[in-house]
Amino acid sequence: MAKILIKGGRVISPAQKLDDICDVLIEKGKITAIGKKLDSKGTEVIDASGKVVTPGLVDIHVHLRDPGLEYKEDIASGTLSAVTGGFTAVACMPNTDPVNDSQTVTSYILKKAADEGHCRVFPIASITKGLDGESLTEMGELRALGVYAVSDDGKPVSNPQLMRRAMEYAKPFGLTITSHAEDLDLVGSGVMNEGPVSTELGLKGIPWVSEDSATAREVMLAEFTGAHLHVAHVSTKGSIDIVRQAKKRGVNVTCEAAPHHFTLTDDAVRGYNTNAKMNPPLRSEEDREAVRQGIADGTVDAIATDHAPHHIDEKNVEFSIAMNGIVGLETALPLTLKLVEEGVIDLPKAVALLTCGPAESLGLPVGQLEVGGAADITVIDPNLEWTVEAQKLASKSKNTPFDGWQMKGAAVCTIVAGKIAYKRG
């Protein structure tokens, strides 16, 4: 394997408190030196002047759709989409077909990722068998295979007694419970955020209280059991505040926010745009602002995409029956950098939210840039301007509300375990 020298970039690694113009040397899959004016003899040089060099980006909320739903995405296409967006590690959700509720499916994902994947893949197993909301998976066995978190994402665990038991089971194994916090009775037949826009469009609404009440329950159960709770895709002012207050009390809770929730509001649904339909839904301006505030004050630990590929035939239908979700791996980085441009956070904080923040949220052994560590590195051009063209995305699916958007910032080189997995242009 060739030696690689990343030269003259602004190297930012929040976990190492590193922010300096320097070189990074990679040999045999590892970082062997970080310093000024390193010797380039015998190396492949990547000129990073004017660029930002970070630990490989980490996305802890991705739907790879493999096994069973490969017409939407598979492990090869999903991880290609990941490295194109600058991600070197993804954690994939278990709502596949079959559901990842067993060592068999987890092993299949790990094997296929090793054979065909472009980046590291950490399978998240389900909390309940077949996502049935009734019986718990064998969490100890799953942990032994390298599972770091369990989740019924896409669905809540509605029964609080079962969630209590899940937390009590997960805790001694050091497993994180990633919660899809939603009260289905309060959601009813809602298909978008409940508010003036849903009224105007004549669509049934999903009220914020369906998320807030579920988040409050999860936080209380985490407080009661001491288990580590990670709240997925927080989208409301109330949920952000519930997590903020819980952290102040010392509850073992982390949370993530998705780029679409801090960028868009339910206004994007106008025109019955099914590419603006997801769960949780795009909310009000007040909610969007609260999510941004939570990102700024440290309530939000991670930015995670909820990359949810769907076939055109599942989106090109009337709004109420369209599938929930959008692809996000290739637009997350510039949308996060936009927060920097808008003064919500600074650049090192943005890097933290895409690297060590998500890694620490699930306890994943990634998100660092240090001598002796794995050479998972992303070289970012923060000034590169480009236009999103949905049809050209590396993902198999094209369901993005950002088609045609002018973006600033992109990964120009993504290195996984010392190998160049993606180079722009």
Ligand code: DOR
């Ligand atoms: O929009 C969503 N899509 N939210 C979820 O919770 C599930 C996901 C999916 O699997 O498509």
